[in-house]
Amino acid sequence: MLGLVALGHDGRRVVQLMALALPVLAWLAWPVHSAAVHRVRAVVVCVWALLFAGDAVVRAYLLDAYRAAPDSTVVLAAAANTTAREAGEYLSMHWRALAVGAGLVAAALWLVARSAKRGVRAAAPWPRWGVALLCVLLLPSVLGYASKPWRRLHPVAFWAQWNESVHALRQGWRDQAAQRDAALERARAAAPVLRHTGPSTVVLVVTDSINRDNMGLYGYARDTTPRLQSMHGLLGDDMVVLRNAWSVDANTVESLRNIFGFGQHAADMSFAAASTAASPAAAGAVSATDGLHAIALARAAGYKVWWMSNHDDLAIEQEHARLADVVDMVNRTPGRAGASLDGELLDCLQEALDDPAERKLIVLHLMGAHPHYRLRFPRGENPFDDSADAVDAQLAGQGRPAWVRRFRHEYDAALLYHDFVVSETLQLTRQGARPGEYRAWMYLSDHGQEVGHGSDRAGHSPSTASGYRIPAIVWRNRAAQPVSAAMAQAPFRTDWAGWTLADVLRIDWPGAQPERNVLHPGYRWQPPVLPPGVVSFTD
Numbered sequence: 001m002l003g004l005v006a007l008g009h010d011g012r013r014v015v016q017l018m019a020l021a022l023p024v025l026a027w028l029a030w031p032v033h034s035a036a037v038h039r040v041r042a043v044v045v046c047v048w049a050l051l052f053a054g055d056a057v058v059r060a061y062l063l064d065a066y067r068a069a070p071d072s073t074v075v076l077a078a079a080a081n082t083t084a085r086e087a088g089e090y091l092s093m094h095w096r097a098l099a100v101g102a103g104l105v106a107a108a109l110w111l112v113a114r115s116a117k118r119g120v121r122a123a124a125p126w127p128r129w130g131v132a133l134l135c136v137l138l139l140p141s142v143l144g145y146a147s148k149p150w151r152r153l154h155p156v157a158f159w160a161q162w163n164e165s166v167h168a169l170r171q172g173w174r175d176q177a178a179q180r181d182a183a184l185e186r187a188r189a190a191a192p193v194l195r196h197t198g199p200s201t202v203v204l205v206v207t208d209s210i211n212r213d214n215m216g217l218y219g220y221a222r223d224t225t226p227r228l229q230s231m232h233g234l235l236g237d238d239m240v241v242l243r244n245a246w247s248v249d250a251n252t253v254e255s256l257r258n259i260f261g262f263g264q265h266a267a268d269m270s271f272a273a274a275s276t277a278a279s280p281a282a283a284g285a286v287s288a289t290d291g292l293h294a295i296a297l298a299r300a301a302g303y304k305v306w307w308m309s310n311h312d313d314l315a316i317e318q319e320h321a322r323l324a325d326v327v328d329m330v331n332r333t334p335g336r337a338g339a340s341l342d343g344e345l346l347d348c349l350q351e352a353l354d355d356p357a358e359r360k361l362i363v364l365h366l367m368g369a370h371p372h373y374r375l376r377f378p379r380g381e382n383p384f385d386d387s388a389d390a391v392d393a394q395l396a397g398q399g400r401p402a403w404v405r406r407f408r409h410e411y412d413a414a415l416l417y418h419d420f421v422v423s424e425t426l427q428l429t430r431q432g433a434r435p436g437e438y439r440a441w442m443y444l445s446d447h448g449q450e451v452g453h454g455s456d457r458a459g460h461s462p463s464t465a466s467g468y469r470i471p472a473i474v475w476r477n478r479a480a481q482p483v484s485a486a487m488a489q490a491p492f493r494t495d496w497a498g499w500t501l502a503d504v505l506r507i508d509w510p511g512a513q514p515e516r517n518v519l520h521p522g523y524r525w526q527p528p529v530l531p532p533g534v535v536s537f538t539d
């Protein structure tokens, strides 16, 4: 038990947990004459050990895979936002980790059961030093159960509290209407104005789990993006492919908060702290983007907003989608395990483009290449599955196991289908503009994906750079300022995407920060602090 507890906790916590576990384990030293009580004792000790071992193994897994504690915001939000079906799919994808965890718990349980069987039956005289030692050992247990913060660490207390937090979070999402009204109010107070008179149509494509390293457009060895590449050839500098785009979060909920919330969620704490320290007078002042949401800003500036999504996601619907005038969630299967293909959204996009409104912002939220990869392309359309090409040879050379390589083939097939959907959205955006109409299209992924790039893993990856390497592309039919090749090389971060989006929407407001807009000549890059500790943000 000590071994497992040390896996899931560190330092003082290990001692605290062991102190909480000790009293029931010490019961084994107490003489028990009746066979029935002996059996009851064995069961109680095993259940007790199971609680501590299970708690430790779950914590160790979260720490290893997500560098997060179970009660961190990231894990609580993910749990609150996960349906039973989705949880089942997640477990089926990560069954290897599950098997290792179950194996560890089973081994611990076997050892504990053996010890419980040998629990003391007959009273035997204890040496005085033995009694003294047991008392000394039990003293921290007494202290532990007497202290509230300490006994809260007990697995039963902790996970009951955890369950309550998850429910509270879910309830909070359910009634966010008032918060949305407040967001619209703040956006009006920000006083946005349009630089452009006449009709204006902007399409924003937010996709999921796309790692730019797997796109031919970004130099991948497999031909995964033939359509986007030919469009890039056709459109030239009007289509700005941001070569060094990064997300600052490795999961959807946090990332979308940052993209639409002008990075206030990421709380680039170091930066905020530094700027506050530099100007103590401004410490109490409210920043011009405090609580500002890009969708609300667009509406306040006169845009009619559509949110069309292939996700079925309570948190995102409540926090972002419902700020739009028109909401269309085409995927009725709860969770991301649904097999609804992103192409379903193309008809909806066409309908919105046909709408006669003067100013339109159409947001498409795609499933992209979110696990399971095989659900992200039409059945049977995987040209990479049994090709012995350079990519496969490279993976084999890196010693990636067969299951990781199979996931890579499926991932690349998902990217190929994604290329069709994304290029089609750009094609539809370019067609049918009215005379003098401004049209623009912006595409980015919420985060990247690790599919055997740097480790033997497939999935979301907060602990490797692959979890943050995303594509970002902007097309405008009449660029506000010509974009040089050097600008496309500038690194881009998703928590600053709001400023670029506002520029693409041609919105001016007093809170605009051109130094955070990658399309502005005054752009000033500051690297975000990412968990993997990225050394260079440019390749």
Ligand SMILES: [Zn+2]
Binding pocket: 208, 209, 251, 252, 253, 370, 446, 447
């Ligand atoms: Zn995502």
